[in-house]
Amino acid sequence: xSTPVKSTKPAARKRSFRELVDGLPKFxxxxxxxxxxxxxxxxxxxxxxxxxxxDVDFGGTLFTVATYCLVALGLNIVIGYAGLLDLGYVGxxxxxxxxxxxxxxxxxxxxxxxxxxxxxxxxxxxxxILGAPTLRVRGDYLAIVTLGFGEIIRLIAVNNNWLGGxxxxxxxxxxxxxxxxxxxxxxxxxxxxxxxxxNTTVFLKFxxxxxxxxxxxxxxxxxxxIWADRRIKDSRVGRAWEATxxxxxxxxxxxxxxxxxxxxxxxxxxxxxxLSGALFASKQAFINPTSFLLLLSILFVAAVxxxxxxxxxxxxxxxxxxxxxxxxxxxxxxxxxxVFGIVLMVLxxxxxxxxxxxxxxxxxxxxxxxxxxxxxEAPKDEA
Amino acid sequence: MDFDFLFHSFFAxxxxxxxxxxxxxxxxxxxxxxxxxxxxxxxxxSEVFMYGTFAVGWTVIALGGVDTTGxxxxxxxxxxxxxxxxxxxxxxxxxxxxxxxxxxIKRKAPKLVALISAIGMSFVLAEAMGLRSKIFDAFGIDxxxxxxxxxxxxxxxxxxxxxxxxxxxxxxxxTVNSVDVVVIVSAIVMMVLVDQFIRRSRVGRGIRAxxxxxxxxxxxxxxxxxxxxxxxxxxxIMAGVAALLYMIYIESTKFDVGFLLGVKAFTAAVxxxxxxxxxxxxxxxxxxxxxxxxxxLIGSQWQDVISFVLLIIILLFRxxxxxxxxxxxxxx
Numbered sequence: 001x002s003t004p005v006k007s008t009k010p011a012a013r014k015r016s017f018r019e020l021v022d023g024l025p026k027f028x029x030x031x032x033x034x035x036x037x038x039x040x041x042x043x044x045x046x047x048x049x050x051x052x053x054x055d056v057d058f059g060g061t062l063f064t065v066a067t068y069c070l071v072a073l074g075l076n077i078v079i080g081y082a083g084l085l086d087l088g089y090v091g092x093x094x095x096x097x098x099x100x101x102x103x104x105x106x107x108x109x110x111x112x113x114x115x116x117x118x119x120x121x122x123x124x125x126x127x128x129i130l131g132a133p134t135l136r137v138r139g140d141y142l143a144i145v146t147l148g149f150g151e152i153i154r155l156i157a158v159n160n161n162w163l164g165g166x167x168x169x170x171x172x173x174x175x176x177x178x179x180x181x182x183x184x185x186x187x188x189x190x191x192x193x194x195x196x197x198x199n200t201t202v203f204l205k206f207x208x209x210x211x212x213x214x215x216x217x218x219x220x221x222x223x224x225x226i227w228a229d230r231r232i233k234d235s236r237v238g239r240a241w242e243a244t245x246x247x248x249x250x251x252x253x254x255x256x257x258x259x260x261x262x263x264x265x266x267x268x269x270x271x272x273x274x275l276s277g278a279l280f281a282s283k284q285a286f287i288n289p290t291s292f293l294l295l296l297s298i299l300f301v302a303a304v305x306x307x308x309x310x311x312x313x314x315x316x317x318x319x320x321x322x323x324x325x326x327x328x329x330x331x332x333x334x335x336x337x338x339v340f341g342i343v344l345m346v347l348x349x350x351x352x353x354x355x356x357x358x359x360x361x362x363x364x365x366x367x368x369x370x371x372x373x374x375x376x377e378a379p380k381d382e383a
Numbered sequence: 384m385d386f387d388f389l390f391h392s393f394f395a396x397x398x399x400x401x402x403x404x405x406x407x408x409x410x411x412x413x414x415x416x417x418x419x420x421x422x423x424x425x426x427x428x429s430e431v432f433m434y435g436t437f438a439v440g441w442t443v444i445a446l447g448g449v450d451t452t453g454x455x456x457x458x459x460x461x462x463x464x465x466x467x468x469x470x471x472x473x474x475x476x477x478x479x480x481x482x483x484x485x486x487x488i489k490r491k492a493p494k495l496v497a498l499i500s501a502i503g504m505s506f507v508l509a510e511a512m513g514l515r516s517k518i519f520d521a522f523g524i525d526x527x528x529x530x531x532x533x534x535x536x537x538x539x540x541x542x543x544x545x546x547x548x549x550x551x552x553x554x555x556x557x558t559v560n561s562v563d564v565v566v567i568v569s570a571i572v573m574m575v576l577v578d579q580f581i582r583r584s585r586v587g588r589g590i591r592a593x594x595x596x597x598x599x600x601x602x603x604x605x606x607x608x609x610x611x612x613x614x615x616x617x618x619x620i621m622a623g624v625a626a627l628l629y630m631i632y633i634e635s636t637k638f639d640v641g642f643l644l645g646v647k648a649f650t651a652a653v654x655x656x657x658x659x660x661x662x663x664x665x666x667x668x669x670x671x672x673x674x675x676x677x678x679x680l681i682g683s684q685w686q687d688v689i690s691f692v693l694l695i696i697i698l699l700f701r702x703x704x705x706x707x708x709x710x711x712x713x714x715x
Contacts, residue, residue, distance in 0.1 A: 085495060137698045143424065143498075144653050145698060147646065148691030159684045294642075298502055305499045334514060341506025345483060348500030352492035 018359065040219060044212045045201065049188045053327050059201075059212035061327040063283055065320050066218035067276045072303045072319035073225050073312060074272025079301065080310035080358070081238065082265035083245030084135070085143040088150025089300050091130070092270040094292040095123045095153065096277030098163060101287055104173035106164060112173045116278045123274020124267045126153075131266035135259060150297050157289040168288025172281050174206040175217060206282075214283040221279060222316075225272055229312050232268070241265055242360075306347050308354025310361070317355055389679040394555030396675040402563050402632060404671020405570030409625035410648035411655070411663040412577060413476070413618025419658030420594045420614045423494060426501035427479045429645025430508035431472050431619050435626025436636035437512065438471035439464040443543050444531050457545045461627065469623035476619025479504055480612055488611075505641075513537050513638035542634040566628045573624050574664045577617060581660060590614055594658070643687075650694050656704030665705055 021029065044059045052058045071093060078086045099119035103110045110118075134145045157163050180203045187196035201212045232238055243251035244258045252258050281287050299322055307318020326336045353361055389396065410432050417425040442464040483504035487497045511518065516533040519525060548560035581587035592600035593610040601607050629644075630636065647670065655666025670690055677689035697705065 079495070085498075133699050134695065137702050141653060141657075141698055141702070144646075144649055145691075145695055148650070148694055151646070152688050152691050155685070155688050159682075294646075302499055302502065305495055309495065334517060335510075337506055338510035338514060341503040341510060344503025345500050345507065348483075348492070348496045348503060349486045349490075352487065352490060352496040 037223065041216060044215055045183055046186050046193075047188065053330070056327050056330055057211055059210065059215050061324065063211050063215040063218055064327065065323040066215055066222055067280050068300075068303060068319040068323035069222050069316050070218065070225060070276040070279070071273055071300050072307065072315040073222070073229055074269045074276065075300050075304050076309060076312060076315040077229070077241075077265050077272070078269035079304050080315065081233065081241040081245065082262055083241075084262060084265065085301075086146045086266075086269065087143045087297055087301060088130075088146035088148065088153075088294075089269070089273055090292050090294065090297040091146075091150040091153040092123045092127060092273030093277035093280070093296070094150075094157065095126045095270075096120065096274030097281035097287050097291070098157060098169075098277075099123070099274070100278045100281045101169040101172045102163065104282075105171045106169045107162075110173070112175045112282050115173065116275065119278040120271050120274045123270045123277070126274075127267045127270025128263060131263045135262045135266065147294065147297070150292075150294055154289050154292050154294070157292070164288065166289055168286060168291075170286040172285045172287065174282055174285065175213075177205045177207070177213075179203070179205045208285075211283065214279070218279050218283075221275060225275075226312060226316075233312070237261065237264065302344055306344065306354060308356040308358065310358035311354070311356050314354050314356030314358070385680055385682075389676060392556070392679065395557035396679050397672055398554065398557055398559060398563055400672035400675035401668055402566045402671070403674070404651075404668040405567050406625050406629050406632070406667075407644075407648045407651040407670055408664045408667025409570050409573060409621050409628070410644060411652040411667050412574065412621045412660065413615075414645075414649045415652040415655075415657050415660060415663045416590075416614045416618045418652070420590060420611060421484070421488070421497075423484070423497045424501070424649065425479065425484075425615075425618070426498060426645075427483060427505040427508060428476070428618065428622065429641030429648070430505050430512075431476045431479065431641075432622040432626055432629075432644065432648075433509065433512065433636065433638065433641035434475045435468040435472035435623040436630050436640065437540065438468040438623070439627050439630040440540050440542050440636060441532050442467040443545060460545060461631070464630075465624065465627045468626045469620045472623035472626060473616050473619040475508065476615040476622065477612060479508075480615040484611070484615075485608070509638050509641065537638065539635045539637045542630045542636070562631055566632055569624065569628060570667075571664070573621060574660070577621060578660045580617075586610070586613055647690060650690055654694055654697055654704055656706040659704070659706050662704055662706035669705065 021032075024032075044062050047058055053061045071089065074092075075086065075089050078084050078089070096119040099122040100112070100115045102108070103115045103118060104112060130146070130149050134142060134149075137145065158166050163169070182200040182202050184200045185196050187194045201210050204213050204216075206213050206217075240251070240256045240258075240261045243254065243256055244261055248258050280291075284291070303319040303322040304315045305318070306321065307316065308314025322340075326340065329336060329339075332339070347355070353365075410428070413428045413431065414425060417423060417428070443460060446460050446463065479501070483500045484497060487500055513536055516536040519529060519533050548562040550558050550560050551564060552559055581590060589600070589605040589610045590613060592603065592605050593607045597607050600610075648667070651666035651670045652663050653666070654670055655662025655664070670693070673693050674686045674690050677693075678686040681689075
């Protein structure tokens with residue numbers, strides 16, 4: 001069979017965004033990143049039209065987006081880096097939230113900032129307790145076991161009066177306020193950006209009405225976790241995860257203690273999930289078991305997979321979409337789960353590698369296509 | 384630990400456990416078959432079952448169920464409902480295969496992505512049922528004739544009473560009634576039928592071949608797409624049977640009823656050894672009974688916890704489930 005070989009010239013392909021950024025001098029890169037960070041902090045103050053949510057508080061929405069981003073970063077370690085499908089991630093989120101609730105409200109009066117480390121450690125321990133027996137079972141079973149774990153955590157919260165039962169726990173401590181200065185918002189009602197001096201946010205006043213300081217807090221946590229994530233992904237640990245994910249037996253033969261590294265991924269994922277839950281509990285000031293439904297776990301997994309598992313910026317985008325779109329389109333409240341389902345299906349079908357796939361995947365695809373050309377086959381359409 | 388209660392109502396707990404377990408087993412069959420062939424968790428299977436329950440309820444309403452009295456009329460009505468449920472569930476299962484799986488299998492997408500697309504499909508199906516009154520409104524279809532089917536579409540829909548269960552005989556201090564017998568017997572009969580069909584028939588062999596090695600099967604002339612379709616169809620039809628039994632036993636359904644049952648049924652499939660048809664039956668029955676016993680021991684609010692803990696324990700000591708896995712390796 002001699003089918004005419006289609007010519008694909010890898011050299012002629014468009015320069016990717018990545019290469020474009022890599023070509024810039026270092027100080028420009030740093031400047032761009034700083035600008036982006038400043039923009040993110042200023043976002044709730046600017047309240048840009050179209051982006052800001054008309055029906056719900058924009059600061060609150062951004063806070064939700066930030067917590068989802070945090071969760072997605074943590075879950076990305078488990079799913080994207082280590083390749084373990086965790087369908088019960090909400091369990092760690094709940095452990096973090098409940099720890100804060102218990103020590104600051106129900107059975108103690110710790111300050112929030114002391115409760116957070118405890119919550120994170122508690123979530124990590126629960127991750128190890130879940131992971132130690134279950135990480136030895138095969139991948140698909142892990143999904144159902146973790147799903148069960150998420151449900152067990154929720155049911156324990158429902159049935160245990162010490163944890164508030166189904167009524168939940170209220171009056172959870174807020175972070176300590178340090179009122180320094182007021183930041184005016186920007187008013188777009190005339191079509192022009194105007195400073196609105198009547199509508200201000202007090203810098204770091206963690207109250208009930210203005211949720212923007214919580215967003216700043218969560219955004220700070222996200223940035224720290226991104227930084228830590230970069231460090232760990234590029235370390236020996238990150239490479240060990242990658243090897244384990246790609247071929248567990250080969251990794252083991254090469255001397256990677258795969259079980260230990262899987263457990264580490266689980267614990268670190270739980271760590272970030274617990275942190276996110278702690279922030280959520282403090283902003284909400286009230287939690288009950290219905291805040292931690294199984295559906296939330298599935299939304300988290302969807303965020304990671306839709307964004308592009310394994311790419312931290314991809315999962316951030318995925319998390320932002322999953323958290324933001326339903327809030328932006330509150331008017332269609334009844335229909336949003338339906339639409340969300342359709343979006344998941346369409347994305348899975350037409351962009352299975354996620355919105356922003358990891359560079360490795362892209363390179364592997366290109367290599368595959370080039371090999372196919374060399375072997376004289378017609379290049380496959382994206383597999 | 385309430386051992387007294389467990390021992391006093393041992394037979395009642397065991398038999399109701401078996402009844403619920405049979406329903407789990409029939410749903411588990413759909414999970415286990417799809418997993419056996421594609422190695423994918425068909426997350427939307429719970430919705431396939433849910434559509435079956437509605438098909439049963441609507442059929443009975445359409446046939447004017449409330450007024451009938453005779454046993455013969457009731458049985459006839461249930462048979463019609465059974466056929467309706469099998470058709471609806473089978474059709475929904477085929478739809479799931481067509482929309483959520485085939486496009487991805489063609490592109491050789493990673494497993495996780497197929498799971499996401501199935502989750503999406505599951506949301507779409509459940510919400511379409513939950514929003515059915517709004518959807519009909521949007522298309523401008525309303526009127527008295529459609530009201531009984533779409534009214535209050537986010538609430539429970541009760542199964543109209545058609546006949547009271549007949550008390551049959553005593554085991555211990557529990558009086559077995561006709562519903563218990565019908566559910567357990569028909570579940571076991573259906574499982575045996577499917578098992579024999581997969582083991583003995585030509586298409587069944589095709590399905591097993593695809594489960595073992597899709598490429599070799601294709602080279603041997605097995606149409607793998609058709610085999611996958613058939614797998615979904617059989618799973619769907621069994622979910623339809625399960626739906627009828629569920630509606631006889633529980634007598635009420637809702638658009639989101641599938642979720643928890645689906646999780647339980649999948650647990651049952653894993654428990655018995657996923658990909659193994661007989662394992663689905665064993666897993667379902669074990670799960671149903673264990674839930675009841677455990678619930679009696681430490682309180683019924685812990686039932687779900689018990690089933691998951693049981694799953695974790697069994698997987699630790701026997702990672703391939705009670706009967707071992709694999710649809711392909713079952714001897715013919």
